[in-house]
Amino acid sequence: MRVIAGTARSMPLKTVKGMDVRPTTDKTKETLFNVLQTDVPDSRFLDLFSGSGAIGIEALSRGASHAVLVEQDSKAADCILENLQFTKLIDRAELQKCDVLTALHRMEGQKPFDVIFMDPPYDQGLEQQVVEYLTRSSLADEYTVIVIEASLETDFSWLEAAGFHAYKYKKYKTNQHVFIQRNDA
Numbered sequence: 458m459r460v461i462a463g464t465a466r467s468m469p470l471k472t473v474k475g476m477d478v479r480p481t482t483d484k485t486k487e488t489l490f491n492v493l494q495t496d497v498p499d500s501r502f503l504d505l506f507s508g509s510g511a512i513g514i515e516a517l518s519r520g521a522s523h524a525v526l527v528e529q530d531s532k533a534a535d536c537i538l539e540n541l542q543f544t545k546l547i548d549r550a551e552l553q554k555c556d557v558l559t560a561l562h563r564m565e566g567q568k569p570f571d572v573i574f575m576d577p578p579y580d581q582g583l584e585q586q587v588v589e590y591l592t593r594s595s596l597a598d599e600y601t602v603i604v605i606e607a608s609l610e611t612d613f614s615w616l617e618a619a620g621f622h623a624y625k626y627k628k629y630k631t632n633q634h635v636f637i638q639r640n641d642a
Contacts, residue, residue, distance in 0.1 A: 463518030510537035
């Protein structure tokens with residue numbers, strides 16, 4: 458696994474051993490950032506369920522002004538910190554070692570993020586909990602692009618009731634990226 462583009466291009470990233478963390482493949486990451494290419498430069502980027510931190514680090518490498526990475530697993534959080542130090546992107550990053558909803562509550566009142574990416578454990582409904590929280594949060598507004606990485610079987614029929622709509626689905630062999638925004642966008 459490596460950084461695809463930007464100031465840290467081609468730098469290798471560490472990942473946590475085991476099945477609890479599913480690093481996004483380089484090809485999938487490249488496709489994701491091709492879709493987000495105009496949204497990332499100078500953005501405030503939020504990476505939820507960060508794992509190794511590869512997505513947040515990619516955003517920083519591609520010019521995000523600031524990224525918050527949230528990971529509750531202590532080994533994964535230590536890995537993120539190592540990757541941020543190795544890529545020399547730590548000065549524009551903030552790592553929160555806690556569960557995602559706690560982190561969101563802590564940040565409440567801050568200005569909205571431009572891009573929010575989440576890669577929660579599959580098929581546990583965590584993406585719905587986060588999106589429902591963001592419905593009434595200062596952290597997302599009608600311009601915020603939210604990307605959810607999920608299994609191909611994940612049901613998103615609840616989006617409309619939560620006040621959001623999907624404007625793009627990018628399907629891969631084993632998973633998908635769902636791009637959503639508030640309905641008032």
